[in-house]
Amino acid sequence: MRAQVLIIDEVHESMPLGLEAMGFQVVNGVSWTKEEILAQLVNIEGLVVRSKLKIDAQFLEQASSLRFIARAGAGLDLIDLEAARQKKIEVFAANEGNKEAVAEHVIGQLLSLAHHLNKSDREVRQGIWDREGNRGWEISGKTIGIIGYGHMGQSVASRLSSFGLRILAYDKYQAVDQYSATMENIFDQADIVSLHIPLTDETRGMVNESWLAQFKKPIVLINSSRGPISPLAALKSGLEKGQIRGLILDVLPNEKLATWTEEEKSLFQKISLFPATLFSPHVAGWTHESYRKINEVLLAKIKAFYTA
Numbered sequence: 183m184r185a186q187v188l189i190i191d192e193v194h195e196s197m198p199l200g201l202e203a204m205g206f207q208v209v210n211g212v213s214w215t216k217e218e219i220l221a222q223l224v225n226i227e228g229l230v231v232r233s234k235l236k237i238d239a240q241f242l243e244q245a246s247s248l249r250f251i252a253r254a255g256a257g258l259d260l261i262d263l264e265a266a267r268q269k270k271i272e273v274f275a276a277n278e279g280n281k282e283a284v285a286e287h288v289i290g291q292l293l294s295l296a297h298h299l300n301k302s303d304r305e306v307r308q309g310i311w312d313r314e315g316n317r318g319w320e321i322s323g324k325t326i327g328i329i330g331y332g333h334m335g336q337s338v339a340s341r342l343s344s345f346g347l348r349i350l351a352y353d354k355y356q357a358v359d360q361y362s363a364t365m366e367n368i369f370d371q372a373d374i375v376s377l378h379i380p381l382t383d384e385t386r387g388m389v390n391e392s393w394l395a396q397f398k399k400p401i402v403l404i405n406s407s408r409g410p411i412s413p414l415a416a417l418k419s420g421l422e423k424g425q426i427r428g429l430i431l432d433v434l435p436n437e438k439l440a441t442w443t444e445e446e447k448s449l450f451q452k453i454s455l456f457p458a459t460l461f462s463p464h465v466a467g468w469t470h471e472s473y474r475k476i477n478e479v480l481l482a483k484i485k486a487f488y489t490a
Contacts (some may be wrong), residue, residue: 187228190219192237193254194473197230200481204488209371220244228484230254231261239265250487252480256280256334256467257408259381274483279476280467285337287466288376288406289345291430295460296321297331307361322346327368330378330407332357334467338376347374369396374404381408389413394420399477402428402458409433414449421456432466 184207185376189198191212198208206228211219216235223244229251237251241294242265251261258275272274291427294300297318305312322400324347328335339361340347352361368375375397379385389403389412403426405412412437420426436446453459 185227186225187231188219188222188226188228190214190377191230191232191254193230193232194477196474197254197477197481200477201230201484204481204485218292218352224364228252230480235260237266242266242269242271245271247261247271250274250484252484254476254480257380259408263446272487274480274487276476276479276483279479280469280472281337282473283469284334284378284406284467287342287432287462288338288404289341289416291432291460292321292374292402292404295430296460300460301457307437315352321374324348324373325350325371326374326376327352327363327372328361328376328378329353329368330380331356331361332378334406335376335378335423338378350382370398372397372401373399374402376404377405377407377411379411381410386410387413387416389420390416391419394423394425397425400424402426402430404430406430406432409435409437414446414453418449421453421459429453429456429459430460432462433464437464443449 184205186209187201187206188209190209198210201208209222209226211222219235220241220248220419224246226245227249229245229435231251232254235241239262242248242262243345246269248269251266252367253275254276256275256277258273261273262353263273297315299370305316322345324341328339328349328351331351335351339351342349348486349361350368351358351361352363352365352368387410389405394416403412403420403482412431417426417429419427442450454461
């Protein structure tokens with residue numbers, strides 16, 4: 183009997199085709215409930231996920247035959263990596279697949295904020311011709327601090343290198359190339375800060391009032407990583423104090439907007455009233471091309487795992 187791989191989230195059509203070409207029997211569990219998934223796990227050797235479920239230790243206890251989990255995306259914060267390691271389950275992410283998309287999105291939003299592109303577009307559509315009110319500022323000559331220098335951070339740095347910025351990059355866990363800097367350098371010199379770090383116990387709530395207070399200049403803060411890294415209360419405080427001169431968010435601490443508490447609604451409303459803010463719905467890495475590239479990366483890793 184062929185080994186079974188269960189797909190529980192919508193993925194590009196190349197994923198089931200690629201798995202079948204490797205000899206797997208693909209089981210479509212996209213419409214299954216958590217209970218239905220748990221009932222079938224005992225027979226599953228591979229699991230393809232996005233963000234449908236939290237894969238915790240209790241979940242993995244039901245997966246006695248599981249050999250790998252393939253996350254069709256970059257972050258692994260929904261997977262208990264230690265529990266997977268103890269059960270000798272390989273976990274694959276596809277950070278390489280959407281790094282170009284993330285870099286283009288971050289740079290696009292930064293340019294839009296700096297040159298008031300969203301604001302001026304809305305005004306012209308309304309018959310408002312305000313040149314002075316839409317005078318922008320150039321990113322050339324500014325210093326950007328990139329925190330986290332994995333695939334995303336490197337891709338952003340590579341593309342920004344032609345814009346005439348000074349680039350400082352810091353990563354606590356891996357070496358940085360010619361842009362190497364300390365956090366102290368970034369605190370002292372950055373005009374713009376872009377976060378490209380995973381959500382962990384260490385980074386959750388990292389952007390707090392004491393963190394923001396360490397910057398010597400007001401900054402443009404960009405978060406395309408994970409929302410809980412930058413809680414809304416700290417962002418509101420930073421904007422009010424002038425520590426944050428511009429805010430670009432592709433992610434929010436709670437992205438299920440229908441479940442927002444009154445406090446969450448109030449905080450976001452107050453943040454959004456600041457003119458130098460720009461938001462998008464967690465789509466930085468979500469392009470037509472990255473949808474396919476993510477699967478290509480995962481399929482290559484699965485193939486290498488079985489041929490090693």
